[in-house]
Amino acid sequence: MAFLEINGLRKRFGQVEILKGIDLELEKGGFLVLVGPSGCGKSTLLNTIAGLETITSGEIRIDDRAVNDLHPSKRDIAMVFQSYALYPNMTVAGNISFGMEMRGVPADERQKAIDKVAKVLQIGHLLQRKPSQLSGGQRQRVAMGRALVRDPKLFLFDEPLSNLDAKLRVDMRIEIKRLHATTGTTIVYVTHDQIEAMTLATKIAVMRDGEVQQFGTPAEIYNNPANVFVADFMGSPAMNLIPATIGGDGSGMAVVLDREARQPITLPMTNAPAGLSAFKGKPVIFGVRPEALTDPEGAERNASHIATADCHIEVVEPAGSDTFAVTNLGGKGVVARLRADANIQPGTSTPLAFNLTKAVFFDPATENRIR
Amino acid sequence: MSTMAAPVRQVSGGVNVKIVNRVVIYGLLALFALFYLMPLFVMLVTSFKTMNEIQNGNMLSLPKAPTFDPWLKAWGETCVGLTCAGIKGYFWNSIKMVVPAVLISTMLGALNGYVLTKWRFRGATLVFGLMLFACFIPFQSVLLPMATILGSLGRLGVSLQNSVGTSFGLGNPTVNLVFVHVVYGIGFTTLFFRNYYEAFPTELVKAAQVDGASFFQIFRRIMLPNSMPIFVVTVIYQFTNIWNDFLFASAYAGTGDSMPMTVALNNVVNTSTGVVEYNVNMAAAMIAALPTLLVYVLAGRYFVRGLMAGAVKG
Ligand SMILES: Nc1ncnc2c1ncn2[C@@H]1O[C@H](COP(=O)(O)OP(=O)(O)OP(=O)(O)O)[C@@H](O)[C@H]1O
Ligand SMILES: [Mg+2]
Numbered sequence: 001m002a003f004l005e006i007n008g009l010r011k012r013f014g015q016v017e018i019l020k021g022i023d024l025e026l027e028k029g030g031f032l033v034l035v036g037p038s039g040c041g042k043s044t045l046l047n048t049i050a051g052l053e054t055i056t057s058g059e060i061r062i063d064d065r066a067v068n069d070l071h072p073s074k075r076d077i078a079m080v081f082q083s084y085a086l087y088p089n090m091t092v093a094g095n096i097s098f099g100m101e102m103r104g105v106p107a108d109e110r111q112k113a114i115d116k117v118a119k120v121l122q123i124g125h126l127l128q129r130k131p132s133q134l135s136g137g138q139r140q141r142v143a144m145g146r147a148l149v150r151d152p153k154l155f156l157f158d159e160p161l162s163n164l165d166a167k168l169r170v171d172m173r174i175e176i177k178r179l180h181a182t183t184g185t186t187i188v189y190v191t192h193d194q195i196e197a198m199t200l201a202t203k204i205a206v207m208r209d210g211e212v213q214q215f216g217t218p219a220e221i222y223n224n225p226a227n228v229f230v231a232d233f234m235g236s237p238a239m240n241l242i243p244a245t246i247g248g249d250g251s252g253m254a255v256v257l258d259r260e261a262r263q264p265i266t267l268p269m270t271n272a273p274a275g276l277s278a279f280k281g282k283p284v285i286f287g288v289r290p291e292a293l294t295d296p297e298g299a300e301r302n303a304s305h306i307a308t309a310d311c312h313i314e315v316v317e318p319a320g321s322d323t324f325a326v327t328n329l330g331g332k333g334v335v336a337r338l339r340a341d342a343n344i345q346p347g348t349s350t351p352l353a354f355n356l357t358k359a360v361f362f363d364p365a366t367e368n369r370i371r
Numbered sequence: 372m373s374t375m376a377a378p379v380r381q382v383s384g385g386v387n388v389k390i391v392n393r394v395v396i397y398g399l400l401a402l403f404a405l406f407y408l409m410p411l412f413v414m415l416v417t418s419f420k421t422m423n424e425i426q427n428g429n430m431l432s433l434p435k436a437p438t439f440d441p442w443l444k445a446w447g448e449t450c451v452g453l454t455c456a457g458i459k460g461y462f463w464n465s466i467k468m469v470v471p472a473v474l475i476s477t478m479l480g481a482l483n484g485y486v487l488t489k490w491r492f493r494g495a496t497l498v499f500g501l502m503l504f505a506c507f508i509p510f511q512s513v514l515l516p517m518a519t520i521l522g523s524l525g526r527l528g529v530s531l532q533n534s535v536g537t538s539f540g541l542g543n544p545t546v547n548l549v550f551v552h553v554v555y556g557i558g559f560t561t562l563f564f565r566n567y568y569e570a571f572p573t574e575l576v577k578a579a580q581v582d583g584a585s586f587f588q589i590f591r592r593i594m595l596p597n598s599m600p601i602f603v604v605t606v607i608y609q610f611t612n613i614w615n616d617f618l619f620a621s622a623y624a625g626t627g628d629s630m631p632m633t634v635a636l637n638n639v640v641n642t643s644t645g646v647v648e649y650n651v652n653m654a655a656a657m658i659a660a661l662p663t664l665l666v667y668v669l670a671g672r673y674f675v676r677g678l679m680a681g682a683v684k685g
Contacts, residue, residue: 052577073583085574089596098592099582146578 003028009058020210029184033197036207042190078147079156084139086131093127096145117149137168157189194236206230228367243330244286246279257329267307275370285362290337292355298339299353311352418653441650451638461635472552473609480560488568489576505558521547544624552613567601603670611663632659
């Protein structure tokens with residue numbers, strides 16, 4: 001029995017349906033990350049779980065108890081808001097203990113709890129300050145402290161790191177990961193950041209326009225995207241999605257990639273997914289991540305299925321640890337990820353290895369995965 | 372309609388033109404300031420002169436032998452209508468009426484603003500529109516209906532007095548005025564607070580809800596402590612309006628012991644027994660004006676700041 005269950009959740013504002021039937025579940029101690037483009041309903045979903053928005057239909061269960069009609073304060077949740085939402089008139093200590101005060105916790109117990117949380121988050125020296133006297137990262141930690149001090153059943157985080165600079169964001173991300181690992185709390189977390197999603201989550205839900213496009217572990221989402229949207233959304237640099245045709249004779253199949261003013265590339269397939277045979281002679285979308293498109297020496301050794309083809313390199317972008325090369329296939333710029341010391345020049349042809357074990361195919365009409 | 376590009380005027384005379392402009396602008400400003408300050412100046416100097424000096428001297432000259440007597444007389448001895456006990460009683464009447472009226476109307480405005488922005492219900496916009504409308508109702512059109520209502524409240528008070536033993540203040544002129552000013556002021560105070568709370572981050576309210584705070588706890592612990600600027604603006608606005616009100620005061624408490632300061636001042640000036648004591652009249656007028664001046668001086672800084680804050684935040 002899952003700890004957090006969302007069944008057929010719908011939410012409309014007036015005439016507009018914002019959440020169109022969400023089904024999710026999360027085990028106890030799990031870390032669910034919600035990702036999706038701006039305006040797809042992530043915050044709305046989080047608010048309905050918190051009880052800050054009513055729902056139109058469906059059901060939300062926390063710890064095997066329907067909470068649909070329960071007031072936010074009765075759901076035993078703690079929430080960290082995107083804007084932190086610290087009370088400007090109270091000190092840091094006042095902010096952290098306000099929830100306990102409202103619940104009638106005696107003053108000495110409150111003090112003990114504040115001290116404990118302040119130590120974990122290293123904000124002991126800030127306790128008597130007002131939020132306006134804190135830096136962004138300090139405010140962030142206070143906002144976390146306000147949630148942590150409560151020890152609730154469920155934590156809700158709405159883009160808690162989005163206002164921080166890159167360095168602080170990495171630090172806080174590790175802090176959150178450590179927190180989750182040590183306390184084993186259950187967390188629902190909204191983010192725009194790919195890396196946050198991949199590193200923190202035990203489960204990811206990719207959302208678009210109020211619908212869950214795919215729900216699974218980070219590895220499933222990354223390696224087995226359900227459709228073009230998920231493939232394109234997750235991963236940075238994004239997956240190459242190349243218009244292609246399926247060719248080949250008899251039982252053998254091949255991916256044919258058109259090129260401007262050059263011979264098409266033909267990559268023979270031996271491990272094609274079953275559904276692909278229906279697409280013989282038809283167009284498909286061929287998806288290959290940049291790290292599965294490399295120089296032959298850098299190709300994954302134990303990959304069973306690698307095809308090599310000469311490609312014309314148009315742009316070379318050295319990025320420190322890797323070198324990215326752009327070639328043109330199927331009328332699109334395609335990014336390959338090479339070793340940092342790969343010796344290639346723009347304007348020349350060089351052999352590139354396609355790791356076809358990692359390649360995926362989509363139906364151009366429905367944009368769904370061909371399996 | 373097309374917007375015309377404003378012609379760019381070349382500054383030909385350079386520095387000279389600038390100086391001339393400055394002189395003209397500051398000259399005009401000084402003139403206006405003088406124009407506004409003149410009556411105050413005359414009032415102030417006259418209130419410190421003896422009657423002799425007033426009758427024989429120049430209106431604008433400073434008092435030769437400044438005396439505090441007119442002020443003392445205005446406060447404690449001058450005749451208001453037929454009673455000659457000064458204006459002090461009426462001054463306290465005004466205070467007793469203004470303070471509750473200001474506090475009640477301000478608190479109700481804050482509560483309305485809070486509900487209209489953070490607990491939006493069906494038809495909230497309509498309710499707010501109607502309240503806005505209340506700001507535009509002319510005083511005069513309220514006079515007679517309000518008199519009728521106050522009359523019925525008074526009769527209710529009398530029957531309560533007879534049956535229960537207390538009228539709960541119904542029918543008391545001071546209570547009546549408080550009631551009238553609260554009702555009339557709610558439109559304005561709601562407008563002020565609604566606009567301020569519109570820009571107030573809703574996430575704070577949500578956070579407090581998750582923290583388990585109730586409707587009134589959120590109002591008292593989160594909203595009010597963060598409303599200082601608009602609170603001061605509203606208090607100043609209400610205080611000035613209610614203290615200076617003459618129409619309602621003379622209509623509903625125009626006679627007897629409970630008349631407020633403004634009505635009493637009018638009666639002082641109109642009491643025509645023998646010579647007109649200009650110095651006493653001026654002193655009484657100054658005393659009547661002091662509380663509003665005081666409120667401006669004490670809270671004026673916030674007034675400007677509050678208006679600005681509202682303007683920027685929208
Ligand atoms: N109170 C409301 N009334 C009407 N529409 C709303 C309301 N709140 C949100 N919406 C709409 O619902 C949609 C989803 O909003 P939501 O805030 O959940 O997006 P989000 O996924 O969190 O986006 P972001 O990543 O930008 O924070 C948006 O199109 C928004 O305009
Ligand atoms: Mg959001």
